[in-house]
Amino acid sequence: MPLRDRAAGAVIAGAAGALTWVAWPLVPFTARLLPDALPAGRLLAGAVLAVVVVGAWKTWRRQKGPVWLGWLILGAWGAAAAVVAGMVAVVWLLLGSPGLEVPERLSPQNLDAIATRAFAVVAGLGAVAALVISYRRQRLTEKAEERENTRLFTERFEGASEKLGSEHAAVRLAGVHALAHLADDAPTQQLRQMCIDVLCAYLRMPYDPEPGPLPEDATDEQRAEHQKRSLEFAAFREVRHTIIRTITTRLREDAPVSWQGCDFDFTGTVFDGGDFTRAHFTTGTVDFTRAHFTTGVVDFSGAEFSGGTVDFTRAKFTGSTVNFVGAQFTGSTVNFFGAEFTGGTVNFVGAQFTGGTVNFTDAKFTDGRVDFAGLLSASGTCPQGLREAAAKAKPGVLQLPPQWRPSSAD
Template sequence: MAVSLRRKREAPRGRYTPNLWPVWIVAPVALIAAGALGWVIYHYAYDHFAQSAADQEPPKPVNINDPLKATVTALTLIGAVLAGLYAYRKQLLAEGDAHRADASQLADRYTTAAEQLGHDQAAVRLAGVYALARLADDWAEQRQVCIDVLCAYLRMPYEPDPTAPEHKAGEQEVRQTIIRVIRDHLQEPDVPTAWCEYNFDFTGAVFDGGSFSTSHFRGIVTFAGAEFSGGTVDFAGAEFSGGTVVFHGARFSGGTVTFDGAEFSGGTVDFHGARFSDGTVSFDSAKFSGGTVDFFGAEFSGGTVDFPGATFSGTSFDWGPVPVPAGA
């Protein structure tokens, strides 16, 4: 018997069902405890009333109803407290069940959205993008994970040329939708569903268009090794504050990448080893205040990189052994 009870009490932690003693054990123990407590209270009350009666002139006998009333009152108060504790415990258990149900539902939504993103049909992948974005809004604890999945999709191999054998129909629309969803969540930093404080990893991603304009980036944003091969990638009016923006080894081989009116305040902007071979990269009227901008080892073999109207205050620039672009 003792071994069986001990095994029940040593049940693995993390189980959902409360590990309680059997009723046939708890009930007798509770009755014995209540009786013992009532006996102690009664004798304490009797001694108190007996002492009070003896101190009177002339001494009076103890009214037996007085200690009985005091005992019943004390036991009732204790019972009320225990009942309140029991109700509180039930509430905690109910809230725990609700929390686990919510977590299970959110996990199911995550699984479904991830499966949709891997579907062969572009329309289903689009549904997965929106489903994952809604899940990120509802699931703050795992919001970074949802963001990481969207970024990972953009990092997957992508052939933008529609005539190439590897090109997938509708893939550009899916990728543009991901960029648009991310941008929409970076517009208002103070709303509860904003993603501004989170990290974004676009390492090695291929961009042939998309807008991050007027976005607020406050975490680590990585475009290391990314390829900007066509279209327009728009960072106009974006704010990069305090975090790290990495374009280390990025390749600008076509199209236009504009940082017009963008603000870089604090942190580090790293174009170390970036290659500018075609297209246009514009920092027109961009503002650099504080922090470090690193172009060390960058290669300028074609295209245009210019800084007309850009302002610099308290910013450390490292151009390395390369010619300084126009306007810098």
């Protein structure tokens, strides 16, 4: 049955019920005309109940998908009737519960009053039905717009993802920016996360190291091949670093569109540089598990870890400079469990550990320099497991403030 016909049927049924309710004096007046032995009230109540039950059962049998508009209208009428009945009951109680006088006969004035009240109630019910129909139409319009927005989003997503898979670096860079803007415009958090997942997946792709220097006796063919590989590497690295900058820009406090609260999966990613300065890791999960920091500078200077989880479990620091200078650890969980520091420099100078949980249990310090002291020592509570790791570290690798050294432990 079309929506318009169902609504019309509901309105007619409700109007008929309203007229019956408003014209209550006619019921006892008519009942007096019946024989005394006939239980008119019980018969009338039973008939009304049977009609309601049968109608509800048939409607339920036909019901498929969204709620039938007629039920919404009847529900709205029921709510309105309940409010009016409650108000009448309160007034009736305040007036001392006066009795109900049943007229012996209906005068023209009684009939005129009944008709007036009937038209008023029917008009009110019609207004309620119109509001329900208008609301339902608005909801259907919004759902249609939502489906259209999702369709357009999917088309843009597919186009941006194809660009990110191009063999040309310039096209891949265009794909990065297209996905970033698409994430900014995403109508839901789930769709935004989908764009972020693609960007992070690109960073997790296998990453060949930069070609080493050529031998002095290299042939022209070898030099040409080396130059080609170097250019490909530089282009690939530029796309990767652009993704990192794009993510960081949206994790800063002054970001026009914030990606805080989203998840970032850098599991196993090779980092040969990257700018995370002033990023705010406040909610969500940022996963650097088994990430490999090989060369270049990866900068977390001024970053704030105040919520969510940041995981460096079994990450490897082998040759890069990783800066946590002035970083603030105030309320998040940052896990360096089993991390390996075998080269390069990891700098925690000026970092503040004032809350949350920072865990270095089973971390290994065998080479390079990991500095918590420097000119401006790290402050606050010593991270968990750091003293124990320091006791096993190679001499000169791990630099701790005096109050954190194993000899000062309680």
